[in-house]
Amino acid sequence: MAMKASMTRRSFVKTTALAGAAAAIGVSLSDSLVEVDPAYADEPVETKVVKTSCHGCIQMCPARATVENGVVTKLEGDPDAPVSRGSLCMKGLNQLHTMYSPRRVLHPLKRAGERGENKWEVISWDEAIEEAATHICDAIDKYGPYAFFASVGGGGSYSFMEAMTLPMAFGSPTVFEPGCAQCYLPRWSLSKLFYGGIDQSIADNAVQEIFRTGDDNKAEVVVLWGAQPSVSQTAESGRGMAELRAKGVKTIVVDPNFSPDAVKADVWLPVRPATDTGLLLAWFRYIFENKLYNEEFTKYWTNLPFLIDPDTKLPVEAKELFPDYVSPTPDNTPAYACFDARTNAVAPFPYSAPADSPVDPEVFWAGEFNGKTYKTAGQIYKEQADPWTLEHAEEVCWVPAERIEEAIKLYTGAGVAGIANGVASDMTESASQVPLGCMGLDSIMGYINKPGCTMTQYGAAGAPPTKRPVTYNNGFDGMFSDMYGIGAVVGMSPAENEARAKALGEANPQQKLANQLLIDRLGMKDHKGLYAWCHSHIPTVREAIATGEPYKPRVWFDMSGNKLAMLGNAKSWYEVFPEIDYIIGQYPMLTSFHIEAADLVFPVREWLEEPMVNMTQLNTQWLQNEVVHIGETVSHSIPAAQVIARCKEKWGGSLPGLVPGYIGNATEEEVKASVAETLHAPSWDELVNNTDTYVPYVTPPEEYWHYNQHETIVDDGLPAGFGTESRKVETYCQILIKLARTGYPFCYPEPQEACEDYSPICEFIEPAESPVNDDTDEYPFVLTSGRVPYFHHGTMRHAAFARELYPAPDVRINPRSAAELGIEHMDWVKVSSRRGEIHGRAYLTEGVHPGVVWMERFWNPECYDASVPEEKQTAGWRECNVNVLTKNDAPFNEVYGSYTNRGFTVKVEKSEKPDNIWVEPEQFAPFLPTLHSEPITKDVF
Amino acid sequence: MAIQWPLVIFSLLAGAGGALLAFVGLSGVLGLAKKARVPAAVGALVLLVVGGCASVAHLAQPANIMAAAANVFSFSGISVELIMLGVNAIVAVAYVLTARGESANATKIVGIVGIVTGVAMTFVVGNGYVMEAQPNWNTPALPFAYLGSGLATGGALFATLMAALKTDEADFRGIMPWVLGATVVQLVAFLAYGFAIGFAADVLLYWGGAVIVGSVGAIACAAFIAKASTMAYATLVCAVVGGICLRALMWLVGTGFLDAFGTAAVRGVWGV
């Protein structure tokens, strides 16, 4: 759609002026023109509008960039996008400033002073790669591959896959991301284990069904459990929520904070931070008690009627109780046992379509069989939920009982409803228990694979099945399973898995090394759920760095933003930096982390410069275009690929790790080719020259949206079911028991050491630091956090137009609590936890309970800005950074090792503004863009 | 709103200048203090001109006043002030010229015109602020407070000039009730304005500055002008203090009807 106009700058001014009002209204034309170097004033202005996608957050809304003489002068949302519909939020809009920020890193930088001194030397790419490769090779030669480690995360970083695979290339098991166990992994991974399907996260684009447009949208009730799409993904799912509510869809929001989505909700449940499990169990109890669940779905499509062996905690297979029983189903589809209401006896419960079932299984039953007491999984759940009357939940979770009841009635009374489970629980000890509860509720309601619910399968993953569904593990879509012969396939019989692993191992001797890396990965014994993304347990990595046990990570390649603002208990990380021999970073700006830690920084592209494919909106895929390119910046995958290539050279053509190991393009040409391929264009040039032809890439709706897949009859004559061991929705998530004991299905064929069993169902966890557990009243408030619409993770703190509106973090506090402390609206306050103290501005609101305060992450690049006298500079992560307060020690979530970013206790006192923090709009002038006259540059690689 | 000092000074000087001119006319009607009349008329002219210049300091560019002058018939508050400045300046000049001529009647008539235009001047410098958007200004008591301030200051100034020029004691006795009257008018007008805004103003500025020092103080001093002409100076000082305080507080209570951007600038919240 690139529309081009050619006119001189003068004529442009004149033409615009002719637009009647424009001359008189005094609209400054400078937004488009003044920034251009005066030398070009008389040259023709070429204006084009380029289709691209924003990357201000992970949802990547389609956008249009106006480019004048090579300078991007305007961004706006693409009205053709089906969900965002032309919306573009400030995180995207402000790229106009950050792209051309004077604080951009445009060339490789080598540390020139001591760490923390913020002194840098510009070096060539060749020198930079040589530096990095030398340090990595030397460390590995001296200490072995486990000396290397990688990390990613923090926003504005796209290197998720790259970080996961970078250590593999060097034969190291160590990689982490401050998100991961604390963001999305628990929900993503559990949905695979729970029903082999897509999870309930809106932010990560998993929940799409409820955002279908027009009459295709069948949603009736949506529950946002710890999610706030209107803030986190404002233009896409925020817009989607606005459309959905306008359409009359009812919403229930569970959030300690009166978020915009809570403001608009039909029912708001302001749960005490991190006690969601109690609330979930209250829902279960009410639904069980009042028989509001979908009986047929629960009986025949979940594993709740299965008898559970009290010793193994696993469902009993029919052949264990009835040795002569011959299952009518294949080996990959075991028959279990139930209590049959028809015969009033324990009976085999073979897999079948509901109508063909020989039994009428009781969901709730406990009794003896052959001298052993069995309970159904449903019974176990019921007993777990039993104490959780509405009144008990009110007492523990601080939500009025009648309000809980109102929510449950709305949710259960709908023809279809769905829970969207947000990030909140990932940041608590109950990171696995909450998704188990949320998916569990949808499963007993039968809100699965139906139009209008959240747990649906679409796109390629949802294609009508022809065979018994299986679930691959180890990486996205189990990509590392076949690659390295590791991991079992859930839904194959034990014999099939054994045979498969043996065959793969014979074909690829790397299986041994790959399996060993799984076994040796830090923190895996206790938190085996991390295997899903091949990540290490962060506190265990920190401990290993500090102590050298069981091995010492020494050379760090970080692929994204401000680790000090993103990692829990940042100070504990700062303290171990001296233990790390060499630290490599890459980011478009220098952050606190780079100031305090990095020895080398690679310059990477901003999203206006980097080719990529967007996250999709419904059945459409969009291009993130290379709209411009300045400096020597490169796409995110390239620095590591180049460093690996150099290491390989040094080692005489081989690498100590897995092959293929690193998955990431080494040149822009490769990056572009892969983007073109994804969008079904023959070449990059063809793609960008005829963008309208290829963008968006639309999958026909009938090929994209599918429902009720589990009922489709497949090649074995049975309904397809789900990609789990039982072929049913495992509301009692039996595989978690196996996971704890051996690492199955991830750490396979060789097992990981056993740990305590994981809970297969939602169970209540009182947060470790809480008004209930604290033995001191020193920290009277529970702190929780949540996003603000101005930033995505650690990004955009350099964006002057965001910072002038939100210069420092709000500490939301109830006016009654504030009054007791003599704190007024916008007073500076000090917030302290057992780990440190930081500052923010009090925002008085009845939107939080008097016992709760709310605060979002922050860091302050102005603290070390070039405009600040050197002797006054700090690295900007101690002043307002809530992660100085967060808790990164045990207890962790059992499955994923998640630590506590939300739901711990603090004290609040009136205070003063820290030095160096800018709060007046004019102070942000040094961040305003200056690089418009930087020449457009060619690809470095 | 922040105190706009150029406008405080402008309205004080222009108001005082107008009132001084009125007192020139008054002294002609009363047949008093002849010695002071022409100097006072010249003084009025000076005040009007200096006041006008002060107002220009409020503009982005002093030259911008020409644009306002060119659009003087828009009859916006500023235009009316400009018109009245011009009219009073002409009257002052006319007075000086006629006073040098033969016709005492003509001088007297010009003086009488000066009473009208001068009093009007004191009023219009406050009247432009009467607007819906500023509930605390949107009262006739506001221009009357300006009028009171102008009269008290102008009257005290006239008496001060008389003192400086050492006019006869009889003249002081004659003018005293009028100056006293002006200060009483000021007190009444200030109280009326205070009442109109529910006395919701800075206590020190309103009660301390405008009412007690500025008005009660001026009254007390004015009452003794006839006894000691130096009290004229004290009256003037009080009236000036009162006039400044009243104007300053007017700006401070000018918080607007709904100050959206001001509220947003401090992350303010409405409705709670």
Next chain:
Amino acid sequence: MRNCLVIDLDRCSGCDSCIVACKLENNIDLGNYWNQVIAVGPTGTHPDIEQYWLPVQCQQCENAACVHVCPTGASYRDEKTGVVLIDKAKCIGCQYCMMACPYGVRSFNQKEKVVEKCTLCSHRTADGEGVPACVHNCCCGARLYGDLDDPSSDVAKAVAAASPDAVHHLPDPGSAKPATVYLLSPKTAAWKELV
């Protein structure tokens, strides 16, 4: 002709993106704004509370005090579009209009020494085609632009479709008659008069 914004407060989530869209589109200095978003509430006592956000900018008053008080005609109503605008070339920076604006939605440009305000993006909209940047980019689809007197416009249709108890204007200090319409249904929150 009454070109103006209609803002659906049932939709607005207070994300402030309209502020930034405006500032980038109109190249507005740090510290200055042509639009803002103010939280109204939460009112009530936790957890029985309600809230809405009020995006504010020039209300396009039918009886615009800013135009009346302007000593130079810099503040004027455009004949073609009916929109209240500022001719910066005529503005002398007296800021009288800022005092006279009932809603505090004008700002003083310190660099150019002139008063500025929302133009409804006249450079985009004067030809009758485009919409203001804040409308285009609004993340909630809450902002609409058009002529209230034209029944086929987005704004007129939205107002017509709304229940009468959901149609609001900012409070009028007397005779201003602000044209901008806010839609807020009682189900979202009770409209607060604010003065």
